Amino acid sequence: MPATRLMPTEEGQDLIDLTREICLKELLPQASEAERRAATTPELPRDAFRVLGQAGLLSLPYPEEFGGGGQPYEVYLQVVEEIASAWMSVAVGVSVHSLTCYPVAQFGTRAQQEALLPAMLSGEQLGAYCLSERGSGSDVASMSTRATADDDTDPTAYTLKGTKAWISHAGHADFYTSFVRTSDDGGRGLSCIVVPGDAPGLAFGAPEKKMGLHCDTVSEVHFEGVEVSADRLVGERGQGMAIALSALDSGRLGIAAAATGLAQAALDHAVAYSKEREQFGRPIGDNQGLAFLLADMEAAVTSSRAAYLHAARLHDAGRSFTKEAAVAKLVCTDNAMRVTTDAVQVLGGAGYTQDFPLERFMREAKVTQIFEGTNQIQRLVISRQLLKSTTSSSKRG
Known part of the structure; x- marks a missing residue:
């Protein structure tokens, strides 16, 4: 594993040391066998994420007032590196989870942050980031998954229809940070909505059979008329592209x-x-x-x-x-x-x-x-x- 490196603070170095200890004792001993099993029977190592969450390692770069670790990105990324040196699938999952929390933390209203972030950053939840589609990977602006407002002037809810592809944690996530089309104005017609993991109408495809990262379960997410409260729209309507790129x-x-x-x-x-x-x-x-x-x-x-x-x-x-x-x-x-x-x-x-x-x-x-x-x-x-x-x-x- 990497040699000890200079950290901005003693607390940061302590977190790196804690991560390394967890990796050696908890993650590394099971990684190879878990990946081998998951190659034929896909499985998400939720217990591994739970161990990291209980140690406070799933929320490091986010504010302490909402349950985060309040750590600089420099520290968070070195934690990710340590995890990857033991079990790459889990490290990717940690990165994905952090990505799913970002829109609410950076673009959400104070009310949204207070309502959503404590659970997201609790260490018990995992998120999924729903951006890609079969026909829109690099070309984000061409996505077709759509959210229709019940009232264009003052909506109280949105109904989502469409399919996202290549989504980590699909079928296992507690929430889905989703990018959808709310108008036909190209890239300016995209918006960001946080969908609860137990929302009626959410369905999932079979796990993809991949070359590697077998414990990073990936599949399609189907929005089959999923109704979501308008207070889960992050940022303004039409701001989704800017949020996604950021x-x-x-x-x-x-x-x-x-x-x-x-x-x-x-x-x-x-x-x-x-x-x-x-x-x-x-x-x-x-x-x-x-x-x-x-x-x-x-x-x-x-x-x-x-x-x-x-x-x-x-x-x-x-x-x-x-x-x-x-x-x-x-x-x-x-x-x-x-x-x-x-x-x-x-x-x-x-x-x-x-x-x-x-x-x-x-x-x-x-x-x-x-x-x-x-x-x-x-x-x-x-x-x-x-x-x-x-x-x-x-x-x-």
Whole structure:
């Protein structure tokens, strides 16, 4: 696992240490077997989330007055990294849950925050983030799931119809932070509504059969005439696109941190194997070709951690971090794919078997380059931010 790193506060370091202890005692011993079982019989490790919730680790970046941990994002993300180094599916779930709470915490009214956040941040609940659809992944503005108001002038309720796809925790979540169409005005016609998990009319598809992250249960969410009180509309009608994009900036950092933890775990296994495995009368790590490969893996993990921490510090300072979040997501997930692949190579034939977790790490790394915005979309975000800032600088000059 990652070495101890300097933290902004002693409390922050204590949280990292607590997380590491929980990971070693509670998560790591069951991760491989749980993932193996879930490959054939999907299951969400709710007990693992309950353990983290009871330790206060599911609400770290949110205000204490609503039951959160009141911690900087820098601390929260390092907690996610620690969890990912033990069990990637659970780390992704923690990141997803944090993402689902963000709209209410940042865009909700005071009344909504007081009514909804204490339960969301209690450690007992899990949320689902309903944005993607089969026909609208990267193209968010093309979504078709619709919410119809009972009175356009002064609505008291909305009725939701449509289907969301690739939703983590579907069928298990206690609430669904959902983005829906409330008008036909393109991207300006989207809104955000928090749907209770027990709302009549909610239905779910069969779990997707995925390459990896088997304990991150993913399926479709069907809104079959789901009626939701108007007081669960977050922000203004038509503000949904802005809310979703803002949330994704923070969510991408969660995935970046998780990918870094996964890469760290792969590196740790590769280093340990290189010290123990002997060929030609000496440990294989003594061979320069393999030693240099390990050095490159370490450089990749270290640079990944620096990338997400830089973005987190901008976030904590209240500065714009859209570009830096996209950079971190791109760098960390590409590096995770590379490091896990190289770790399999270090172990040779053993790395290709299920006797070691490296083949699982390699499969899990792949999806990090896809969800929370593909890495091609990250390049689009980065380039647009660069050109936008260059244009602004030119005008100032």
